[in-house]
Structure formats: C-alpha cells, structure tokens
Amino acid sequence: MKLIPAMDLMDRAPVRLSKGDFTARTDYETGARAALESFRGAGADIAHVVDLDGARAGEPRQHDFIASLTDIMPLQVxxxxxxxxxxxxxxxxxxxxxxxxxxxLKDPTLFAEMLNSFGADAITLALDVRLTNDGAMVATHGWAETSGQTLDDVVSNFPRIRHVLVTDIDKDGMLAGPNLALYRSLAVTYQGLEIQASGGVSSLDDLAALRDAGLAGAIVGKALWEDRIQLTDGLSVAGR
Known part of the structure; x- marks a missing residue:
C-alpha cells in the first residue's frame, strides 16, 4: 500500500479544513514547496495536492502555482x-x-470522455461518502447533500475507471481512525480497482490496518502535518 501525503492549498499556502468546512481552517507555517521536498526526501512516491480555492470556485484557481511544484515529485491534483x-x-x-x-455524478458522459481521452491512469474518481442504512451514499455540494446514489451505483457506471479515492466524510480531519469496515468491504468488492482511503488516519496502527485490508493507497494529511505520524515511519508501515 502506498502512503500518499496530502497538502491542501489556499492562496498558495498549506491549510487543513475540518470536514470540508472552509470556516474550520488551520494554517501551517511550512510552505508548499518545502513540504513537498520533505515528502520526497522521506521517500514518498506521490503526493496528493488539493486546490481548495478551485474546489470552492468550481474551477482551478492555483493552476500556475501547482504546475510550478510538479518538478519536485509526482502529484495527484x-x-x-x-x-x-x-x-x-x-x-x-x-x-x-x-x-x-x-x-x-453531474455529467457522467463528460467524465467517461475524460477517461477515454487521458487514460485511466491519469484520472482518479473521488467519492465522498456517508454511511446510511441504504449503504455508502455519495455526498455532493461540499458534503452538505447526498446525491441519492450509492458508491456502487457510481462506480458501476465507469467500467474503465482504475483509481478511486473514497473519503468517509464523518471521519475526515477528525483523527478518530478510518472506517475499516467500509474499506475492507471495498477492497473485497473492487479487487480490480486501486482504492485510496482518505479520512481519519491518526496512527501507525491505522495505516497497518488499512494495509492489511488490501487498500492500494492511504491519503494522510492532518496526522502528518500535526506530527502524529512521522512520514518515514508511516511509509515503512504502509509498505511505501
């Protein structure tokens, strides 16, 4: 399993949000380039970088800045x-x-065209889910609404997809441990997909559990930024 260190950017600066809430923001002193250089130095193969300004605006807002960082290490943006x-x-x-x-979810035809145009290895489908009695329901609109579709519904629409990032939104940023039951189920159900877990990782034990569950990757942000996990240790436990 790959440990994928995460960095969220607002106005070119690393920040963290709690449950996607832009009013619940933590700013960090380390700059974006220095952070990525430290990720690379520790041995990470790829980093997850989020343009939060773009996410809020509905269009990329930090393209040039993020493009200037791609010389440091491979990025999932x-x-x-x-x-x-x-x-x-x-x-x-x-x-x-x-x-x-x-x-x-909004334009599956366009998303399928992206997969066809750029290839499955160039695209990651990110699904934010909330567990309900009806299953893992996919949330939209900044986690405020459910789409009415389950994770299974969405994934089944795209047979070409390879990389799927799944966030349990009730766990994200809480440092309360990942939803292991969810991720174990996904690893069994979608053995042909590269499933990335996101949300709740707070310890090396959490990483070991996700590794043993058969996940392809684990995105870790807050636990690294707040020194609850040292990246070199995490990479060793995850298997890089």
Missing amino acids: AGGFRTLDQVGRMLVAGARRVVIGSLA
Whole structure:
C-alpha cells in the first residue's frame, strides 16, 4: 500500500479544513514547496495536492502555482476540474493524475470522455461518502447533500475507471481512525480497482490496518502535518 501525503492549498499556502468546512481552517507555517521536498526526501512516491480555492470556485484557481511544484515529485491534483481543457492543461503541466469528484455524478458522459481521452491512469474518481442504512451514499455540494446514489451505483457506471479515492466524510480531519469496515468491504468488492482511503488516519496502527485490508493507497494529511505520524515511519508501515 502506498502512503500518499496530502497538502491542501489556499492562496498558495498549506491549510487543513475540518470536514470540508472552509470556516474550520488551520494554517501551517511550512510552505508548499518545502513540504513537498520533505515528502520526497522521506521517500514518498506521490503526493496528493488539493486546490481548495478551485474546489470552492468550481474551477482551478492555483493552476500556475501547482504546475510550478510538479518538478519536485509526482502529484495527484484535485480541486475544481470541470472541463477536458482544465484536466489536459494540468496533465501537460506535469501532474501524474487529476482528481474528479462531483462532475462524475453531474455529467457522467463528460467524465467517461475524460477517461477515454487521458487514460485511466491519469484520472482518479473521488467519492465522498456517508454511511446510511441504504449503504455508502455519495455526498455532493461540499458534503452538505447526498446525491441519492450509492458508491456502487457510481462506480458501476465507469467500467474503465482504475483509481478511486473514497473519503468517509464523518471521519475526515477528525483523527478518530478510518472506517475499516467500509474499506475492507471495498477492497473485497473492487479487487480490480486501486482504492485510496482518505479520512481519519491518526496512527501507525491505522495505516497497518488499512494495509492489511488490501487498500492500494492511504491519503494522510492532518496526522502528518500535526506530527502524529512521522512520514518515514508511516511509509515503512504502509509498505511505501
């Protein structure tokens, strides 16, 4: 399993939000370039970078700045991508993968076209879920609403998809441990997919549990930024 260190950016500066709430923001002193250099120095293969300004605006807002960081290490970039041109520009700028979330629900035809145009290895489908009696329901609109579709409904629409990032929104930023039952189920159900877990990781034990569950990757943000996990230790436990 790959440990994927995460960095969220607002106005070019690293921050963290709690449950996606822009009013619940923590600012960090370390700059974006220095952070990525430390990730690379520790041995990480790829980093997850989120343009929060773009996510809020519905279009990329920090393209040039993020493009300037792609020389440091491979990046998986999220935040406001809505068109083929936006995705293509980010990939040409050097990103390894671009993350697409709610667009896949709103315009599945366009999302399928992105997969066809750029290839399954260049696109990550990001699904924010909330567990209900009806299953893992996919949330939209900044986690405020459910889409009425389950994770299974969405994934089954895209047979070409390879990379899927799943966030349990009740766990994200809480440092309360990941939803292991959810991720174990996904690893069994979707053995042909590269499932990335996001949300709740707070310890090396959490990483070990996700590794043993068969996940392809675990995105870790707050626990690294607040020194609850040292990246070198985490990489060792995860298996890089």
